[in-house]
Amino acid sequence: METLYQSLVAVEPVTLIANICNLFIQMLIIKKFFLDKILAILDQRRNAADKELNDAKTAKDEALNIKKTYEDNMLQANAKANEILAAAQKTASERSEKIIAEAQSSAAQIKSKASADIAQEKKKAINDAKNEISGLAMAIAGKVVERELAESDQQSLIDRFIDELGDQV
Amino acid sequence: MEMSINGARILATFENVPLLGTVHLTQTLVVSWLVMLIISVLCIWLGSGLKVTGISRKQAVAEMIVTALVDFVHDKMGTEFDHYIPLVGTIFITSIVSNLISLLGIWSPTADLMTELAWALVVFVLITYHKIKSSGIGGYLKSFLDPIFIMAPINVMSELFTPISMACRHFGNILSGTVISALIYGSLTAASYALFGALGSSRVIAIAVAAAGGGLIYLSTRNGKKAPKIVGIVLAVLGVLGLLNSFGGVFASFPWLTVGLPAITSFYFDWFSGCIQAFIFCTLTTIFIKQAAG
Numbered sequence: 001m002e003t004l005y006q007s008l009v010a011v012e013p014v015t016l017i018a019n020i021c022n023l024f025i026q027m028l029i030i031k032k033f034f035l036d037k038i039l040a041i042l043d044q045r046r047n048a049a050d051k052e053l054n055d056a057k058t059a060k061d062e063a064l065n066i067k068k069t070y071e072d073n074m075l076q077a078n079a080k081a082n083e084i085l086a087a088a089q090k091t092a093s094e095r096s097e098k099i100i101a102e103a104q105s106s107a108a109q110i111k112s113k114a115s116a117d118i119a120q121e122k123k124k125a126i127n128d129a130k131n132e133i134s135g136l137a138m139a140i141a142g143k144v145v146e147r148e149l150a151e152s153d154q155q156s157l158i159d160r161f162i163d164e165l166g167d168q169v
Numbered sequence: 170m171e172m173s174i175n176g177a178r179i180l181a182t183f184e185n186v187p188l189l190g191t192v193h194l195t196q197t198l199v200v201s202w203l204v205m206l207i208i209s210v211l212c213i214w215l216g217s218g219l220k221v222t223g224i225s226r227k228q229a230v231a232e233m234i235v236t237a238l239v240d241f242v243h244d245k246m247g248t249e250f251d252h253y254i255p256l257v258g259t260i261f262i263t264s265i266v267s268n269l270i271s272l273l274g275i276w277s278p279t280a281d282l283m284t285e286l287a288w289a290l291v292v293f294v295l296i297t298y299h300k301i302k303s304s305g306i307g308g309y310l311k312s313f314l315d316p317i318f319i320m321a322p323i324n325v326m327s328e329l330f331t332p333i334s335m336a337c338r339h340f341g342n343i344l345s346g347t348v349i350s351a352l353i354y355g356s357l358t359a360a361s362y363a364l365f366g367a368l369g370s371s372r373v374i375a376i377a378v379a380a381a382g383g384g385l386i387y388l389s390t391r392n393g394k395k396a397p398k399i400v401g402i403v404l405a406v407l408g409v410l411g412l413l414n415s416f417g418g419v420f421a422s423f424p425w426l427t428v429g430l431p432a433i434t435s436f437y438f439d440w441f442s443g444c445i446q447a448f449i450f451c452t453l454t455t456i457f458i459k460q461a462a463g
Contacts, residue, residue: 006176006195008344012283014192019201019278019287026205026263031255034212038235041219041228048221 133165174351177281197281204266204278245455253295253458260288261451268343268443271350272435279443280347285339285450289332292454296331299461335453339446346438353434354427361426368411375415379408 006012140161144153177195186192215231224232238258242250264279271277278284301309313324368375385401410425 004179004182006179006193006281008174008176009282010176012193012195014189015195015197015281015283016287016290018198019284020291022201022205023259023263023288023291026208027255027259029205029209030212030259030262033209034216034231035235035238035255035258037216037219038231039239041221042232042235044221 129165133162136165137161174348177276195281196276197278197284200270200276201267201278201284203275204263204270208262208266241451242455245452246459250455250458250462253455256291256295257451257454260454261447264288264339264447264450265444268447269439271347271443272439277343277347279339279343279446282336282340285336286332288450289336292335292457293332296457296461299458303462331457335450339450342442342446346442349438350431350435353431357426357430358424361424364407365411365414365425368407369414372412372415375408375411377408378411379405382406382408 137158140158144157177197179193179195180199181194183192183194215227215234218225219228219231238261239251239254242254242257246253267277267279267284271280297309300312304312313321313328315324368378382401382403382405385397386405387401389395389398389401
């Protein structure tokens, strides 16, 4: 069979139409089996990356929240500890003051009681002495009477006696 | 010698097809289908076994291609024309594969104007659609009378020449590559026959050339110089081939010079020009559609 050739620049409507069809068929094949698939994968990856980023952000926010809560708690605990400490100090100082006051008052009481006792003892002693003196005076008086002394002698004797006693007491 | 540069080979002719009349089944169509098959298999292979994480090298390449394509379209047209990404990608890959398939010695479908014209017509329809969409049918028709009504024929022509120039630019580059490749191949064949015919006519000359080459190689190896060594290798190879030629038969009829040498020109005309034209066609597609819409 003889080989036939087209001319170098041939207008062949059938080839033209067939090539247009070829182009569209080829385009559909490329789109369906290649482009759409790859673009879908790229999209999926982009979404996955976005999701990862969002997750990381959420996790970070959560961690920050936890940290904040922890810090708040710590601050609160500190405040509370200070409060307790202050209250304890206050109680302690109050108690110590009270104890001191009590001690002071009881000391004063003891002191006043002691001085009252002393005064009473003194008074009692004076009274005793006085009683003794008056007894003695009575005895002396009797003796004087017995001796029949002169009134002036009697008087000077008594006075002297009492003075002597007064010096002794 | 005689050399002829033809269009696509007609593989079969169907007479009296309903509606279409005489239909030629040309190399262009068959190779187009081959190209489609290659691209489809490649797409299905690249598009299979996709994972979101821990991707394979194959998927990395596929994603790189898609990202580059999307970036290209976004760069040229902005983000509101994402539905044209498949079209631009298809034209680009089809053009590249069609251009480069000639490296395998197969007829390139892009060396037939009808291939590019088909793409350009699709682009032309899109351009017109966007022009009518953006300014209305009245505005579109009125734009032909701009700036004055006398300009109407020129405006119509400039409109119609958009797809034609797009198609012809691509086609012309590929065709010129084909033509130049054929010319170089033809002239190298002729030169080969002339050279080895002369060398092979006398075995003494052939042996002398080979011996001279061998001597040069030997001397330059001892001196450590490069230039004489290359000359020596060339002479030795020529001498040996000339000697083989002198025995006749298959050695004499083989065009030795066409081995390897056309690869140098093919680097430009097939690889470089092929890729550049695909790129230009896609760039024009995006820019024209964007202009029409904006």
